[in-house]
Amino acid sequence: MSSPLFVAIAFFAVATLTVSFARFSGGVAMVWLAGALLAGRLTDVPERRWGPWLVLCGLASVMATGFFGIGWAASVPLAIINIAEAAGAAFIWRRITRAFWPDETLEWLVSFYIGIGLTLPLLSGGSAALVAWLTNGLPPMENFTHWIIGHSLGMIACLPLFRFFFWRMSRGRSFLPSADRWPLAILMFGTFSLLTIAVFLLDMRALLVFPLLFIVVGAAVLEQSIIALLPVLLIAIGGTMTALEFGPIAVMDFEYGDRMQFFELYVAVAVLGALPVSIERQRRMIELRQMRQRIAKLEEQGASAY
Structure with missing residues (x-):
């Protein structure tokens, strides 16, 4: 269940759900959980082996945006932004864990909140708002706000959960209680x-x-x-x-x-x-x-x- 194909299928299902039902203003999805799912898997994989997950989930993002989102013109650049954001979250998670865990939990938490919950959504949100404006004429500030809120809260709320799930599954252990x-x-x-x-x-x-x-x-x-x-x-x-x-x-x-x-x-x-x-x-x-x-x-x- 931790294979690149399974993660890509799950990514497509979650992304399709959010872009189909969470585009309440007609722009970008206001709820986004797929990035946390991919990042949760990548946190337990060395960076040199990320390729299959990034490629397959990138294709899944393209199809979800093209078929159910704001169209094919924006699908490839938004896929690149989404995958880069998830990879960045996993990269930060791995680095702060090596640096601070388990002795300096306060530093770990602050780095998680600022790096993953704030900085990454701000960077990806600016790029995504520009893409939505250039390809679909959507209002940039409104979509920027919706993006950073949806992606930031999605990462904060779900990345620890997906991390725990994939960490258990990749070691052959059930994520359910004993x-x-x-x-x-x-x-x-x-x-x-x-x-x-x-x-x-x-x-x-x-x-x-x-x-x-x-x-x-x-x-x-x-x-x-x-x-x-x-x-x-x-x-x-x-x-x-x-x-x-x-x-x-x-x-x-x-x-x-x-x-x-x-x-x-x-x-x-x-x-x-x-x-x-x-x-x-x-x-x-x-x-x-x-x-x-x-x-x-x-x-x-x-x-x-x-």
Whole structure:
């Protein structure tokens, strides 16, 4: 499932979905997740081996834009921009991980937010807005704004999730919780699903804080295989209900596309809140494991001395 062909097919499916249903203003997609999917796979592959993924996903981007997006004239340059953005995100992820992980998690987080969540979407957004204007006469500032919001939030909300998925799959491990953790996982998934449904059936905006708190608190006590699926449930349940115009976000006095981008921001805030907590928990678990190994080694040395 981590092969270039599988990733390209998944990229095409996600890109087709977003450019078909998220071009609310008739320009570029206001929600973009395909770049995070490709970047998530590339983070675990040496740069010299990126070629097959970049080429196949580039072709997938061309077809998605040509058939379902703003047309063939813009498909090739937008594909180059999309693929370059995903490759840049993976490159930054790999570099900051080598430099800062696991001892300097704050520096890692700041680099992730600024480099991947801000700088790359700004650069790609300017290029994409120019392409959309030259090929289709679309208003550059409006499309620039929609692009950077959709791509920035897509990277922040989904890149850690896709990274976790592909990291597990490339090592022959399931991204689902282990068998002994399923009772806890079912309890957590069921509770979170019921909570999210209840929140998005009502029109009280203050209730939106409860799914966020659930994810952030869960990140402090739950293993990654459980916490990583909670934002997926939030997207599946909350995103569907918001798209069907249920819930507190759907009744906001915004355009439909702006409401969907606000929901994307909502998911990104959940990930932003949970990510540092989860990273710190993982760092402490690594330190604890290393400490246990050192204690076991000292005990072995002491036993051999006698």
